[in-house]
Amino acid sequence: MKLFIDSADPKEIARLAATGLIDGVTTNPSLAAKNGMDYVDALKEICASVSGPVSAEVLALDTAGMLAEAKVFARIANNIAIKVPLTWDGLAACRALRADGMMVNVTLCFSPVQAMMAAKAGATFISPFIGRLDDAGQVGMDLIREIRAIYDNYNFDTQILAASVRGIPHVRESALAGADVATIPVDVFRALLNHPLTDKGLAAFLADAKKAGIRIRDE
Numbered sequence: 001m002k003l004f005i006d007s008a009d010p011k012e013i014a015r016l017a018a019t020g021l022i023d024g025v026t027t028n029p030s031l032a033a034k035n036g037m038d039y040v041d042a043l044k045e046i047c048a049s050v051s052g053p054v055s056a057e058v059l060a061l062d063t064a065g066m067l068a069e070a071k072v073f074a075r076i077a078n079n080i081a082i083k084v085p086l087t088w089d090g091l092a093a094c095r096a097l098r099a100d101g102m103m104v105n106v107t108l109c110f111s112p113v114q115a116m117m118a119a120k121a122g123a124t125f126i127s128p129f130i131g132r133l134d135d136a137g138q139v140g141m142d143l144i145r146e147i148r149a150i151y152d153n154y155n156f157d158t159q160i161l162a163a164s165v166r167g168i169p170h171v172r173e174s175a176l177a178g179a180d181v182a183t184i185p186v187d188v189f190r191a192l193l194n195h196p197l198t199d200k201g202l203a204a205f206l207a208d209a210k211k212a213g214i215r216i217r218d219e
C-alpha cells in the first residue's frame with residue numbers, strides 16, 4: 001500500500017520525506033488554512049520535496065472554474081494531482097483533465113456508487129473519507145471494502161485512496177481491505193512504528209551488550 005501524507009505543511013512533509021517512505025501528499029483547503037501559508041506557495045515547496053503525486057484541491061464549484069484553477073496548479077510541477085469534489089461538475093472536470101493527461105483525485109466520497117461514478121469518469125484516485133463516516137456512526141472501512149469489490153468486478157484502475165484516517169487501526173484495516181493508498185496525518189505517520197515490545201526488546205539488547213562489554217570491532 002502506498003503511503004501519502006495528509007498535510008499542507010511543507011516543513012513537516014520535508015522532514016517525513018527524508019524517511020524515503022512517502023509516496024505522495026494530499027492537501028485540502030482546511031489543511032491549507034491551518035498551515036496559514038499561501039496555498040500555491042505551499043504546494044510549490046511540497047512538490048520540491050516529494051516526487052509522488054501531490055493533490056491540490058480546487059475551490060470553484062463549476063467545471064469551467066475548476067479547469068481554470070487546475071491550470072494554475074498544473075504550472076506548479078509535473079507531480080500535481082488535481083483534487084475535485086464528487087459532484088457532476090467535478091466529474092466533468094475530471095474527464096476533461098484526464099483527457100489532458102492530468103492526474104485527478106476525486107474527493108469527498110461517502111458511497112460505493114459515488115466511487116463507481118468517479119471511476120467511470122476516469123479518476124486516478126478516489127478518496128473515501130473513512131474517519132468522517134465513523135464519526136457519523138457508520139463503519140467507514142465497509143466503504144473501502146465495497147469499493148474494492150466493485151472496482152475488481154469491473155477492472156476499474158482508479159486507485160482507492162483511504163482518506164480521513166484517524167489512527168493506526170485505519171491504516172491496518174485499509175491495507176487488509178486492499179486500499180491502494182492511505183493518506184495519513186503527520187502524527188499518525190510518526191506513530192506507525194510504535195510498539196512497546198520493540199522499545200522493551202531494544203532496551204534489553206543494549207543492556208545485555210553493555211553488561212557483557214560487547215563492542216562492534218572494525219577490523
Ligand code: E4P
Pocket residue numbers: 006026027028107127129131132163164165183
Ligand atoms: C484527504 O484527502 C482528505 O481531505 C482528508 O483526509 C480529510 O480528513 P479529515 O476528515 O480528517 O478532515
